[in-house]
Amino acid sequence: MNLTNLLKIALQALNGNKFRGFLTMLGIIIGVAAVITMLAIGQGSKKSIQEQIATMGSNMINIRPGGEQFGGVRRSAGEMQTLKLEDFEAIEKEAPYISAASPEVSSSGQVIFGANNSPTSIYGVSPSYLDIRKYKVAQGEVFSDEDVRSSAKVCVIGQTVVDNLFTNNEDPVGQTIRFNKIPFKVIGVLESKGDNTMGMDQDDIILAPYSTIQKRILAITYIHSMAVSASSEDATEDAIAGIQTILRRQHKIGPNAEDDFNVRSQKELISMMSSTTDMMTVLLACIAGISLFVGGIGIMNIMYVSVTERTREIGLRMSIGAKGFDILMQFLIEAILLSVTGGIIGVILGIGSAFIVKNILAWPIDIEFYTVILSFLVCTITGIFFGWYPAKKAADLDPIEALRYE
């Protein structure tokens, strides 16, 4: 008995019961479609979070004060004054694997233009901050290093600030706005970046030279934090190590003493966010896996009924020379054909519904090739696993009994 003949026999048998075959497949179809859709949604949200983090600058490194204890009390980073401008200069000059660095000082307050006002944050930075944070200027220009040196009262504003202040469609560039009573001349408008991963509006922002903010608004000489860009994402680790060495030297920290600063990269944020979405993906996959399992039980159920119903046919096949193995293979092939066909339809349906989710609900989706292969493999194994018992039962029938079966 060769395989082609067995395949023909199984196909003939399935052909005789198309509707029941379809109903049997339904469980598998729904199971596979669910697996693919769920994984597509899970992977999609993971990917979109990664992309959003990348827009914030995936090679960005943040340096904050911290880690220092005063009499056992750990103080909040904002209160600390340990980061100095000299630290920034040292890093900018000496640190390896970095492409750009900017100090950060920030203040929040009310911004006023004419009769409009809105609460926002002002960031004192250097011009290279725009590259580090992946901001682009849509209109006008960025302040220069000369503006930093002279503590010029110029600023670049985000789209949300534009929308809140310039309600009469005035051209913002060249206008003067007031932040905490200090006038700033708007010299540029930033391209919109939208919300970040945390849901914060990245366009509700004013950027000005850090020296201006330090002197005219905060009256401080230290800096709040620093933003550094590593030369590439892979160089982040090396860049962090370099920064740490420089800062420890700058701060005269002994070999066994704790850092009084924190250096963080986006990688940690990425892995934190990914672990959340990974958990969600696993959860969704579990639910979908259960439905696939139920589909498999459906196949077993129908195959079992089918064996009982076709007992006489099995008896006949045996009497005209089918061996137990032939009968076993016939039913096994039937089960595999059912589950694989169901799998193919399920894959198509799953990809289809993933695209429906994308287009109608506007959720991000991402269909990975391996999920398709995986669900396909699971289908075949389901077919073999759940088809085996009924097939074995058929193969073990006694031809005499089977022929007399009513």
Next chain:
Amino acid sequence: MRKEIIRIEDLKRDFVVGEETVHALRGVSFSICEGEFVTIMGTSGSGKSTLLNLIGCLDTPTQGEYYLDGISVKTMNKNQRATLRNRKIGFIFQSYNLLPKTTAVDNVQLPLMYNSDVSAKERRQRSIRALQLVGLGDRLQHKSNQMSGGQQQRVAIARALVNEPVIILADEATGNLDTRTSFEILTLLQRLNTEEGRTIIFVTHNPELAEYSSRNIVIRDGRIKSDTYNPSVRSAKETLDKLPKQD
């Protein structure tokens, strides 16, 4: 001397039902030669079904020897017997046992599907030839549920012929058919016996049919009650012609 197809020597078959042993066959011996048309008769419980199962290699004897076409069946395992059935025996059943919703050709070629020596092309040719032989050359693509009982039984006979068996075993082959159709089937079997030289064993409880066979074996209580040769075989075709025509 004609070739001996079947030789049975003191065949016994016991069944254990609960704690009791039922002796279905208590020692049967006979031989059947090529070209014979044998009817085996007996009431229900006489052991004729058990004998048929043994001859058909569906079962193995508790004791005694059985040679089919010179091969000892007694020591064969399940798979060997399946192959033997596939090559040497053609079965005809009371209830036809055709595959539902399947064309005549596909039904007939079924035994050859389990024989990997036969190619798909040859399988089809032999199936068509077998169907032509039973007078269904014009109904090759008819499905089994689109045919009358007589036609279905003809398909079943074609299926029994397609593997060129040394013996055809018919189990109450006319039991489900009306008188006229029964004689049509009987005529066909007689023709296959005389014209094609087929060896046929026909198991029935209908004593009338003994007149149409060349030899009649009667079984009672697991033993052969009589084994008689029929010198004047009646022609089923003549009986058929005498039957009132149906309209």
